[in-house]
Amino acid sequence: MPETVCFYINFFESYTGGPQVVRNLTERLDPARFRPYVITNRPSPLCDDLTKRSIEFEILPQPETLAEAGGATVRTPLKRLWNSMKALGYNRKIYRILRKQNCALVWSRNIKGTLLTGFAAKALRIPLIWDIGMEKKSSGAIGRLHRLGFQLSDAIVTEGACVAPSIFPPKLCEKYQHKIQVIKSGIPDDRVAEILKLKADKKNCADRVTVINIASICQRKNQRLLLDAMLPLMQDRENLDLKLVGPPVEEAYQKELVQMVADANMESRIEFLGWRSDALELLVNADIFALTSFVEGVPYSILEAMYAEVAIVSTRCGGVPDVVTDGESGFVVDDFQPDTFRRRVGQLVDDVSRRNRFCENAYAFASQNHTSSVWSSRYMELFSEILERRRARPGR
Numbered sequence: 001m002p003e004t005v006c007f008y009i010n011f012f013e014s015y016t017g018g019p020q021v022v023r024n025l026t027e028r029l030d031p032a033r034f035r036p037y038v039i040t041n042r043p044s045p046l047c048d049d050l051t052k053r054s055i056e057f058e059i060l061p062q063p064e065t066l067a068e069a070g071g072a073t074v075r076t077p078l079k080r081l082w083n084s085m086k087a088l089g090y091n092r093k094i095y096r097i098l099r100k101q102n103c104a105l106v107w108s109r110n111i112k113g114t115l116l117t118g119f120a121a122k123a124l125r126i127p128l129i130w131d132i133g134m135e136k137k138s139s140g141a142i143g144r145l146h147r148l149g150f151q152l153s154d155a156i157v158t159e160g161a162c163v164a165p166s167i168f169p170p171k172l173c174e175k176y177q178h179k180i181q182v183i184k185s186g187i188p189d190d191r192v193a194e195i196l197k198l199k200a201d202k203k204n205c206a207d208r209v210t211v212i213n214i215a216s217i218c219q220r221k222n223q224r225l226l227l228d229a230m231l232p233l234m235q236d237r238e239n240l241d242l243k244l245v246g247p248p249v250e251e252a253y254q255k256e257l258v259q260m261v262a263d264a265n266m267e268s269r270i271e272f273l274g275w276r277s278d279a280l281e282l283l284v285n286a287d288i289f290a291l292t293s294f295v296e297g298v299p300y301s302i303l304e305a306m307y308a309e310v311a312i313v314s315t316r317c318g319g320v321p322d323v324v325t326d327g328e329s330g331f332v333v334d335d336f337q338p339d340t341f342r343r344r345v346g347q348l349v350d351d352v353s354r355r356n357r358f359c360e361n362a363y364a365f366a367s368q369n370h371t372s373s374v375w376s377s378r379y380m381e382l383f384s385e386i387l388e389r390r391r392a393r394p395g396r
Helices: 017-028 045-052 077-100 110-124 140-152 163-167 170-175 189-200 223-236 251-263 279-284 300-307 338-350 352-369 372-392
Strands: 003-009 034-040 057-059 103-109 128-131 155-158 180-182 209-214 240-245 270-274 288-291 311-315 331-333
Touching: 003 017, 003 077, 003 110, 017 034, 017 045, 017 103, 017 372, 034 045, 045 057, 077 103, 077 110, 103 110, 103 372, 110 128, 110 140, 128 140, 140 170, 155 163, 155 372, 163 170, 189 279, 189 300, 209 223, 209 279, 223 240, 223 251, 223 270, 223 338, 240 279, 251 270, 279 300, 288 300, 288 338, 300 311, 300 352, 311 338, 311 352, 331 338, 338 352
Parallel strands: 003 034, 003 103, 034 057, 103 128, 128 155, 155 180, 209 240, 209 288, 240 270, 288 311, 311 331
Antiparallel strands: none
């Protein structure tokens, strides 16, 4: 009989990150060994995908205060106390679902998911995996929640060796090193096939250079740095365009960025395209992929740019250095200064041979190291290891 693995995932504005991981992993699990069951917070395109593939799921809405984003739930002592009570109440609902579904293992994404499921898993003596993805830097109230997450979890999965040290203090990483597992993320086969097809049909435009950023518009993704870097560069180079693809998660922030573009009279060359179903096509037909985030795991967008053979310039954040080697397969900018980022983008705009070399090296690395088969196989090995330890525990 296959053992039931419960996936807990919050869906916010876009079908990226954690929801995509759940979609891809539930699709690739060996049905003879594992039965996936998904708990999510609201109806979404992920639910549509699960329905099409006959994967069972349950929608369990969060209390309104717990649904707040950006760390708002822990900003004051009173909010922390109130939301701790709400989280425990939510855990009781999770407990009932896990028991009813006879779950053997719980997978959760990010610290919020881990805390909303962790106490229920502990009460039922079910192992818990915390898939980090990306997290805010560990300090203050967030740091205390992270420490609790390490205590509750049986394994902490990161997408690259650089991810955990970029978030957590050295002492915490050292104390729980035995729990930290690196599983390199992989692009799904159908996504790779789509990229390759689009590359074959790529529309070359030799007289213009397009820089693209694919990310939700918010302060964490730091598009202000991108505009601060690009606007002076575009004043000097008439053949340079910029496309920003992603939903406005923070609308006030996007309005400020749009105003910056208007003040520079660049509306015809800098486009805010919002969420686009043809984002892959836009990526493949770009020349440079720019990522300016403060915090990341290993972004799918970086890996897709590598498969698409689009040259990369990124800030040094999260697991980006695990996949992009500075000066060989892209540029990794160590600071968050517009001048530094501008210089690196300018070098790629002016040097086509270097751009092509970066693209070739990036594609070779991604195709050898970041495939969905390797990623899902390693995850199933981890599931089996944890479940074997659970079966060996006294009293079972």
